Amino acid sequence: MGTGTGLTDRHDVGAATLGRVTRRVLDQFDDLWSDMPEACSVTASVARIHCRSDVPGYAANVARTLANTGHPSDPDIRLLVIDCDRDGRPGFCWTDRHFNERAIEAATYEQPLRVHYYSPKRFWQIYDRANRIGIQFSHGAEGLPDWDSGSPLRNFLHWGLGSGDTGLIHAGTLAHGKSGVILAGAGGSGKSGTVLSGVMRGLMTVGDDYVLADFRGGLKLRPLFRSMKQDPGGLARIGIEPAQGRTNWQNKVQFLIDDLNSEAFVDEITPRAILLPRISGDGRSRISPGSAQQAFLALAPSGVSQIHGDRRSTVALAGRVARSLPCWHLSLGTDPAEVTRTIRRFLTDGAP
C-alpha cells in the first residue's frame, strides 16, 4: 500500500515521506488532467488559471467567482480538483500521530512544494511552484471547506501568484478612479460593510476579502475574486433586503460585486493609504493618524490564519505593504452614505 501512483491507490504519507509521495502524485498530473470532465480557464490578474474538476459544478463556480480580469504576465497555472469519493479513490492517508502544518510548512519552505490539509473535511491541497501545477482532493458532496465557494482555489492563488514582489493580502479595497485605499481589520471591524456601501455609491473596488498586492512597478492592488459576503443586518443598513435562505455558514449572504454595481469592479487600484475601520457608534466618521505597526497587525494575523502553507511570506508581504503606505484609523459613523462620502473626500482631497 502506498506505492502506487494513480488515484485508485491509497497514498500513505507522514512527515518524513510527504515530499516524496506528493511528488509521485504530482508526476501523474498530466494523465489525471486528461481525465477530468469539467474545465474552465480564467484570468486571475497576472496569470491564467486553468481548472479541471470532477466535482460537479466546481469549475463553473471558479469561472463565476474568480475575477477573470487583468493582463496575464506570469506563466499559466493548472489546477486539478478531484473528488476522492468517486470510483473508490482513497487518496492520501496521513500515518503519523499528528499533522503539524507548521512543521510541514517549515520542511517545505525552501522547496517548490506547498501543502495544506484541513482535517475536518479531509481536504488536501498540494502545489508544485516550479511547474505551476496543483491538485485539490476533497471528499464527497459535502467535502469542501465552508469558505471555498466564495474564494475557491485561494491557497493555490497565493502559492502560484506569490513571489518576492506579489502575494495575497486579506483586506478590502475602495477607490475613486484608480486611486484607492486598503481597508484592513479583523472580522466585525466594519470592513466589508464599508466596501459594500462604497460600491453601492459609486466607488470602485478590486475585492473585499482577498486581493493581490503587486509591487512590480510600484504597489498596485489587483482583483482575484468577485465575491463578497455580508450579514443580513449589514445589508439592511444600506437598503438591501436579501432573499431568505441564502446565508452561508457564517450566516452571511454571499453575492458578486457585479450584482450590486456592474461598473464597480476594476482591474487595478493604486493604493494611497491603509485605513483601519472601527465601528464607533458615533454619528460622524472620523479619520485619525495610525502607525505602520498598527497596519501590520491588522493585515498579518488574519492573513496567516486564512492563507495557508506560506505564512512567513504572508507576514513579510504584510510588513512591506504596511511600510509602503500611510496608515489612518477610520472611525465609522452610523450613516453608510456619510462613511462613503468621508472616504471619497479622503481620496480626492487627501488626509484631514
Place this chain on the structure above:
Amino acid sequence: MPQRFKTPNENIVYEQFDKDLVILNLESGQYFGVNEAGAAVWLNLMDGGAPDDIAPTGMAALVAGFIEQLLGFGLIEADAAPPTAHALEITTAPTIEVFDDLSDLIIADPIHDVDIEAGWPTMPEQD
C-alpha cells in the same frame, strides 16, 4: 565569553517599522512590541552579534536583562557559532511588550490528531 543567539525556529518572524520592531511568534500567537533601543539590540543579535558584550557604558546590564526577556519569551536561543562584531549605539533602555489579543487569529491552525485506521485523517473523538 560572548554568546551568540538565534531564533529557535521559523515560527519567530519580525518586521521593522521606522525605528521600532514587531516580533510575531506564529506558534504561540503572541506578538511583541520592541522599542527603538530594543530593535537595535534585536537586529544586532540577528546579525550574529553579542550586544551585551559591546553595549555602551552603563547599558550592559540593561541589554543583558533584555536578552534574558527574549530568552524567557522563547524568541531566541543560544547559538554555538562565535559572535561577529557589530557596533551597538543605544542611549535608552531596550524594552519589549508582549500582547496576546490576536492569538486566536495567529494560531488558527492547530496541530491535528489523526486516526490512521480511518483511511483518511480524521479528528479524534472527544472524550
